[in-house]
Amino acid sequence: xxxxxxxxxxxxxxxxxxxxxxxxxxxxxxxxxxxxxxxxxxxxxxxxxxxxxxxxxxxxxxxxxxxxxxxxxxxxxxxxxxxxxxxxxxxxxxxxxxxxxxxxxxxxxxxxxxxxxxxxxxxxxxxxxxxxxxxxxxxxxxxxxxxxxxxxxxxxxxxxxxxxxxxxxxxxxxxxxxxxxxxxxxxxxxxxxxxxxxxxxxxxxxxxxxxxxxxxxxxxxxxxxxxxxxxxxxxxxxxxxxxxxxxxxxxxxxxxxxxxxxxxxxxxxxxxxxxxxxxxxxxxxxxxxxxxxxxxxxx
Amino acid sequence: xxxxxxxxxxxxxxxxxxxxxxxxxxxxxxxxxxxxxxxxxxxxxxxxxxxxxxxxxxxxxxxxxxxxxxxxxxxxxxxxxxxxxxxxxxxxxxxxxxxxxxxxxxxxxxxxxxxxxxxxxxxxxxxxxxxxxxxxxxxxxxxxxxxxxxxxxxxxxxxxxxxxxxxxxxxxxxxxxxxxxxxxxxxxxxxxxxxxxxxxxxxxxxxxxxxxxxxxxxxxxxxxxxxxxxxxxxxxxxxxxxxxxxxxxxxxxxxxxxxxxxxxxxxxxxxxxxxxxxxxxxxxxxxxx
Amino acid sequence: xxxxxxxxxxxxxxxxxxxxxxxxxxxxxxxxxxxxxxxxxxxxxxxxxxxxxxxxxxxxxxxxxxxxxxxxxxxxxxxxxxxxxxxxxxxxxxxxxxxxxxxxxxxxxxxxxxxxxxxxxxxxxxxxxxxxxxxxxxxxxxxxxxxxxxxxxxxxxxxxxxxxxxxxxxxxxxxxxxxxxxxxxxxxxxxxxxxxxxxxxxxxxxxxxxxxxxxxxxxxxxxxxxxxxxxxxxxxxxxxxxxxxxxxxxxxxxxxxxxxxxxxxxxxxxxxxxxxxxxxxxxxxxxxxxxxxxxxxxxxxxxxxxxxxxxxxxxxxxxxxxxxxxxxxxxxxxxxxxxxxxxxxxxxxxxxxxxxxxxxxxxxxxxxxxxxxxxxxxxxxxxxxxxxxxxxxxxxxxxxxxxxxxxxxxx
Numbered sequence: 001x002x003x004x005x006x007x008x009x010x011x012x013x014x015x016x017x018x019x020x021x022x023x024x025x026x027x028x029x030x031x032x033x034x035x036x037x038x039x040x041x042x043x044x045x046x047x048x049x050x051x052x053x054x055x056x057x058x059x060x061x062x063x064x065x066x067x068x069x070x071x072x073x074x075x076x077x078x079x080x081x082x083x084x085x086x087x088x089x090x091x092x093x094x095x096x097x098x099x100x101x102x103x104x105x106x107x108x109x110x111x112x113x114x115x116x117x118x119x120x121x122x123x124x125x126x127x128x129x130x131x132x133x134x135x136x137x138x139x140x141x142x143x144x145x146x147x148x149x150x151x152x153x154x155x156x157x158x159x160x161x162x163x164x165x166x167x168x169x170x171x172x173x174x175x176x177x178x179x180x181x182x183x184x185x186x187x188x189x190x191x192x193x194x195x196x197x198x199x200x201x202x203x204x205x206x207x208x209x210x211x212x213x214x215x216x217x218x219x220x221x222x223x224x225x226x227x228x229x230x231x232x233x234x235x236x237x238x239x240x241x242x243x244x245x246x247x248x249x250x251x252x253x254x255x256x257x258x259x260x261x262x263x264x265x266x267x268x269x270x271x272x273x274x275x276x277x278x279x280x281x282x283x284x285x286x287x288x289x290x291x292x293x294x295x296x297x298x299x
Numbered sequence: 300x301x302x303x304x305x306x307x308x309x310x311x312x313x314x315x316x317x318x319x320x321x322x323x324x325x326x327x328x329x330x331x332x333x334x335x336x337x338x339x340x341x342x343x344x345x346x347x348x349x350x351x352x353x354x355x356x357x358x359x360x361x362x363x364x365x366x367x368x369x370x371x372x373x374x375x376x377x378x379x380x381x382x383x384x385x386x387x388x389x390x391x392x393x394x395x396x397x398x399x400x401x402x403x404x405x406x407x408x409x410x411x412x413x414x415x416x417x418x419x420x421x422x423x424x425x426x427x428x429x430x431x432x433x434x435x436x437x438x439x440x441x442x443x444x445x446x447x448x449x450x451x452x453x454x455x456x457x458x459x460x461x462x463x464x465x466x467x468x469x470x471x472x473x474x475x476x477x478x479x480x481x482x483x484x485x486x487x488x489x490x491x492x493x494x495x496x497x498x499x500x501x502x503x504x505x506x507x508x509x510x511x512x513x514x515x516x517x518x519x520x521x522x523x524x525x526x527x528x529x530x531x532x533x534x535x536x537x538x539x540x541x542x543x544x545x546x547x548x549x550x551x552x553x554x555x556x557x558x559x560x561x562x563x564x565x566x567x568x569x570x571x572x573x574x575x576x577x578x579x580x581x582x583x584x585x586x587x588x
Numbered sequence: 589x590x591x592x593x594x595x596x597x598x599x600x601x602x603x604x605x606x607x608x609x610x611x612x613x614x615x616x617x618x619x620x621x622x623x624x625x626x627x628x629x630x631x632x633x634x635x636x637x638x639x640x641x642x643x644x645x646x647x648x649x650x651x652x653x654x655x656x657x658x659x660x661x662x663x664x665x666x667x668x669x670x671x672x673x674x675x676x677x678x679x680x681x682x683x684x685x686x687x688x689x690x691x692x693x694x695x696x697x698x699x700x701x702x703x704x705x706x707x708x709x710x711x712x713x714x715x716x717x718x719x720x721x722x723x724x725x726x727x728x729x730x731x732x733x734x735x736x737x738x739x740x741x742x743x744x745x746x747x748x749x750x751x752x753x754x755x756x757x758x759x760x761x762x763x764x765x766x767x768x769x770x771x772x773x774x775x776x777x778x779x780x781x782x783x784x785x786x787x788x789x790x791x792x793x794x795x796x797x798x799x800x801x802x803x804x805x806x807x808x809x810x811x812x813x814x815x816x817x818x819x820x821x822x823x824x825x826x827x828x829x830x831x832x833x834x835x836x837x838x839x840x841x842x843x844x845x846x847x848x849x850x851x852x853x854x855x856x857x858x859x860x861x862x863x864x865x866x867x868x869x870x871x872x873x874x875x876x877x878x879x880x881x882x883x884x885x886x887x888x889x890x891x892x893x894x895x896x897x898x899x900x901x902x903x904x905x906x907x908x909x910x911x912x913x914x915x916x917x918x919x920x921x922x923x924x925x926x927x928x929x930x931x932x933x934x935x936x937x938x939x940x941x942x943x944x945x946x947x948x949x950x951x952x953x954x955x956x957x958x959x960x961x962x963x964x965x966x967x968x969x970x971x972x973x974x975x976x977x978x979x980x981x982x983x984x985x986x987x988x989x990x991x992x993x994x995x996x997x998x999x
Contacts, residue, residue: 021688049392096575102391103334103533104578107525111571114522118564121769121798125560135769135799137704139730142712219676220708223701225770225799226676230518234399241396271411274403281400285393286385302813305838309805415632417826419833419859426836426863426996435809437837509837510802511829515629519800554806559797560769562806 010154014147023146029259030153034211035232036239036251037160041167042204043237044245046197047180048098052109053208053236055116056086058228060209061216062120065138066131068217075143079213086209087202094201098194110230117228137223140216149218156214157252160207165248167200176200180246238277242284244291253292305434306555307548312436314540314547315444320502320520321527322450322539323495329534329586330471330491331387333394337402338524339517341496343409345371345503346512353420360420360508361442367504368497375496380489387488402517409514420507439509446505447540450498454536457494467491471534526570529578532585541581619655619920619927622667622685624706625697629673630799633825633855634905635698638721639668640898641909642695645917647897648883655917657926667691675705682706686713692929693937695913698905699824700724700742700772707735714931716938718916720909724771728958734938736955738912739872739905740963742772742848743779746870748966749820749846750783752980756991760817760843764793766807766831767822767848773799776848776870777822784820792816799827804834812840819845825853832863836996843992844868846968852903857974864971866993871967873904873950874984883914884949901976904967911950918946 014023035057043050060082067073067081097108124134132138167173175196178186187193216222235258243254258277265273288295324338345367352358352366378401386393428437458464469477470487478484506512523546531542546566553562579585623642626635646664649655654663667689671678678697685691686709694710696703696719703722710717711732723739739745753760763784767777774796784791792814797807808831811819819842821831828850835845844866850856851869875891884890890910894902902910919940925933946953954962968980970989979989 021684024683024687047390047392049395100574100578103328103395104529104574106334106392106395107529108571108574110522110525111567111574115564115567115571118560118567118798122558122560122564125558125796135774136726136771139708139726142708219679219705221675221679221705223675223770226674237396237399271407274407275411278400278403278405278407281396281403282382285397285400286382289389289393302809305809305813306806309803309809309838313803313805410628415628416855417633417829417859419829421859421861421863426833428837428839430839435838440837509833511826511833519802523802550803551806554797554801554803555810558795559801559807563798563800 014150023150025259025263027146027150027153029256030150030157031211031215032235032239032255032259033252034153034156034160034207036236036243036255037157037164038204038207038211039233039236040240040245040247040251041160041164042197042200044240044247044250045167045173045176045180046200048197049106049237050109050201050204051106051230051233051237052111052113053204054228054230054232055109055113056090056205056208057212057232058113058116058120058224059086059089060212061222061227062132062138063209064213064216065140065222068140069138075217079210079217082213083206083210086212087206090202090205091198094198094205095194098197098201113228113230113233117224120224120228132224135223135225137221137226140220142220143217149214152214156207156211161248161252163203163207164251168246168248172196172199177246238281240291242280242291244294247291247293250291250293257292301433302555304432306551308434308436309555310548310551311544312440312444312547313551314544315447316440316502316506316543317523317527317547318539318543319443319447319450320499320506321524321531321543322447322454322536323497323499323502324521324524325528325531325534325536325539326454327492327495328528329536330467331488332391333383333387333398334391334525335495336395336398336521337405337517338499339520339522340402340405340409341371341375341499342503342506342520343406343512343514343517344374345500346507346516347409347413347514348500349504349507350418350420350512353422360422360504364501364504367500371500372493372497374500376489376493378496379492380485383492384485384488402521406515406517413514415513415515417511417513419511422508425508437509439505443502443505446502447543450502451536451540454494454498458536463487463490526566529570529585530573530581532580532582534586535580535582535584538580538582538584545581617927618663618665619693619929620665620667620689620691621693621695622669622689622691623695623697624669624671624678624681624685624702626673626678626699626702627668627670630826631673631699631702631824633853634721634849635670635673635702637853637903637906638698638909641720641902641906642666642668642913644894644897644906645883645910645913649917655920657921658924660926662927671697671702671706673699673702675701678702679705679709682709683713686710686715692927693916693934695916696720696722696737696909698722700727700775701770703727704771707732710734714934714938716916716934716941718912718941720907720912721905722772724775726771726775728956728960732959733942735959736912736915736941736961737959738908738915738950738953738961740961740966742775743782744963745872745966746776746779746820746846746848747783748968748980749848749868749870750780750787750789751966752846752868752968752989753787753789753818755980755982756844756989761788761790762792762814762816763789763818763820764811764814764816764842765791765820765822766793766795766797766811768799768801768824768827769796770799773822773824773827773848775822777820780820780822780846780848789818796822804830805838808834808840809838812838817843821845821847823847823850825850825856828856828867828869829859832860832867836863839996841993841995841997845993846870849905851971852905852969852976854900857971857976862999865973865999866990867971868979868989869969869976871904871969871978872964873907874967874969874978874986875901876978876986877951877984879947879949879951881914881946881948883917884910887949890949903976907950911948911953914948915941915944915946915953919944
């Protein structure tokens with residue numbers, strides 16, 4: 001498969017003396033593939049459009065930030081805990097929300113993410129403690145160079161893609177697809193759709209939390225506004241959509257394309273990039289609703 | 300006591316403002332099931348139209364309202380007719396993604412052309428208010444409250460008492476049946492969207508007289524419209540008044556008696572709870588998928 | 589198969605990217621200086637002021653041929669990237685400027701959030717970063733060696749707005765403090781509190797609100813009810829504008845309202861018109877203070893030349909930013925560092941900046957061990973007849989403060 005030479009190339013890039021910028025760019029792409037892939041695991045497969053995915057990313061970010069700055073925990077432990085915390089919170093949130101249909105689910109998840117942001121902003125003031133540091137944000141110790149995040153990002157990306165592949169081929173994945181195609185029929189046939197949805201939701205949350213932790217360490221400074229930004233969810237949505245929702249490599253294609261586009265335009269034509277993304281979305285929805293991978297696959 | 304009254308009135312007026320720009324959102328969703336993510340952009344466009352007419356030609360904001368209504372109507376009609384209509388048969392998620400793409404195009408084109416500067420329409424009568432029994436009532440906000448009442452009543456009248464309105468309702472309830480009865484669905488949808496856009500644009504025009512405006516303001520208005528409409532009941536027009544009022548009053552009282560930060564957090568927590576517990580909204584008359 | 593084609597396309601794209609990102613060597617006869625700055629977004633207006641200030645400096649020095657190092661002159665080339673008022677973007681672009689564009693030197697953008705993030709990156713790569721537009725105390729509490737600020741700390745910057753009570757008559761007794769909850773503004777609010785206590789003003793209300801808050805009236809009516817003599821607001825442009833609008837709407841006229849930042853940005857007066865009269869704001873500089881330097885001339889000349897170029901007088905952030913760029917220039921000249929600047933040169937630059945004690949049109953620039961400039965006598969300005977006028981302290985004052993503020997109903 002062409003995957004093997006590409007994987008080897010990617011693994012060598014940081015060691016081959018390419019510019020630090022390229023390493024950073026690829027690392028960013030890997031992490032976006034990871035994020036979009038997480039969103040895809042839930043929303044792409046089940047059709048339940050989650051507008052609050054950034055909530056788990058933010059929870060994970062804060063978990064790592066707090067552990068590393070206040071408890072001086074090591075990085076690996078922190079990001080794993082971040083993933084776990086996110087997944088744990090996903091359970092009580094997911095159970096009621098995943099019963100909602102369509103638009104309501106979207107709004108509820110959006111409300112969840114916004115509420116999380118507001119809670120972290122107001123908690124210290126309300127409870128009279130110094131914990132989340134509210135709007136002031138948390139600073140982490142300066143960490144290793146981009147190569148570290150490159151390999152970590154690469155690893156996470158591979159895991160998310162592999163997970164998507166495995167889910168798609170499993171009975172679990174079948175249940176998720178049944179939810180997307182004909183939920184009521186599936187339920188009547190005895191499929192426990194709620195359980196499948198919640199599982200997907202929690203898996204997605206785990207990895208989002210993990211990635212949140214990784215990026216926090218990379219950025220070394222986070223505030224609630226930064227890590228609960230609805231624009232992060234939006235990027236995930238668009239990347240999956242463009243690449244092909246529910247497919248294994250869709251998020252990878254979408255994330256790579258959009259990130260490169262962003263890098264090319266963002267600096268000199270900042271608005272052009274976003275307007276272009278808008279047009280891409282409109283065009284994809286009207287002409288290519290299955291996304292790039294989905295459409296190519298059909299031929 | 301006076302503080303309570305003042306905060307309450309403030310909340311009521313705020314609620315009216317919320318309702319004024321959310322009614323259109325509810326209408327569009329109620330009739331064609333489209334969650335319009337560029338809804339806030341229509342508020343923004345109405346606001347900027349008024350701003351430019353005022354700044355460049357010194358036309359009083361209140362005089363720009365009819366133009367705002369007309370232009371936004373045309374805009375809404377055309378966008379629905381030629382873009383959104385294509386996905387009206389598809390699952391709802393497609394429409395949110397599509398309208399999201401349109402949101403990006405409009406908001407960032409506006410940003411490009413008008414720059415990110417904050418602007419305000421400051422007329423000679425800006426900020427003027429009346430004092431009744433010690434309570435201050437700003438005129439501009441009162442006017443918007445009035446507009447909300449007019450819009451809600453107007454839409455209600457339109458839907459229940461006119462031929463067009465009945466066609467819209469028929470299309471909303473059962474598209475296929477309506478079609479069989481001779482209703483031109485395509486035109487009806489476009490008309491509905493146009494009306495929704497028009498009333499929203501007018502709300503935006505008024506808003507420019509007391510809130511700061513800037514090209515990226517749309518998204519937060521869209522989110523607020525969601526909240527109002529969920530509380531009031533999706534697709535149930537009179538509900539937008541209730542939803543708006545409840546939100547406005549709750550936010551105002553919390554900000555006055557507790558702190559402003561909590562009002563934000565509580566809005567979303569409230570929204571979340573309502574969605575789980577009573578998705579049809581306070582009055583229970585909303586459309587639940 | 590479709591998938592293979594997809595992946596190959598990706599590989600080609602990757603190759604193109606690699607090729608295009610290989611550095612293009614350019615003629616190394618100039619200083620290439622980069623900075624990430626909010627040119628759009630919440631702080632877009634404020635960030636553009638910083639850009640204007642740096643451009644002003646660059647044009648002045650380039651008019652002489654450039655920075656003089658060991659008898660030769662090297663022009664300055666500025667590169668700015670818009671971070672869209674997003675701190676994460678600022679960090680990313682600062683890194684891009686350093687690792688990809690390989691600029692010689694870095695400057696700071698506007699605002700504590702952006703600068704906080706950008707300076708962390710600069711510290712990592714050992715690029716001295718001087719900013720003239722960020723003052724949150726936290727910036728200086730990180731133990732950084734490469735971060736410098738020509739502004740003093742936020743809590744000190746607002747001092748002028750409070751100390752002014754010493755010359756107001758009748759002397760006010762109570763005050764209320766509100767502010768948005770972000771870094772600079774919350775610290776400014778703390779600063780107001782600290783100096784209010786020192787000046788004998790009783791604070792009857794203290795509240796921070798989210799920067800995303802839409803309606804200020806619900807807070808303002810609360811404050812109005814407590815009837816403070818003074819209102820202090822931790823703000824940037826947007827918050828300041830919204831506060832004035834809200835105050836008028838609910839007819840709240842304290843005897844004075846002072847903002848930590850906002851009124852000095854031209855849009856404030858332009859958008860609010862007559863409603864902006866009487867408003868007081870913090871500042872760290874005034875054109876009639878007895879400061880001067882060989883490049884900009886006196887404070888007054890800087891003021892006039894800036895007006896000639898941009899059609900408006902500079903606010904103190906612009907002055908501080910220009911002074912910061914100048915401080916870097918002087919250090920380069922003294923050390924004899926020519927472009928292309930190497931890493932060890934930047935380390936020496938950092939050490940020199942710490943030693944520096946420089947008089948500029950902006951006042952003394954002397955960075956402490958934590959990077960903060962020694963505090964300048966804080967100034968207060970007021971909007972009088974559509975213009976900003978220095979009203980405190982007496983030696984910097986161009987006019988007496990208008991006190992008390994004329995109530996809205998009487999205007």
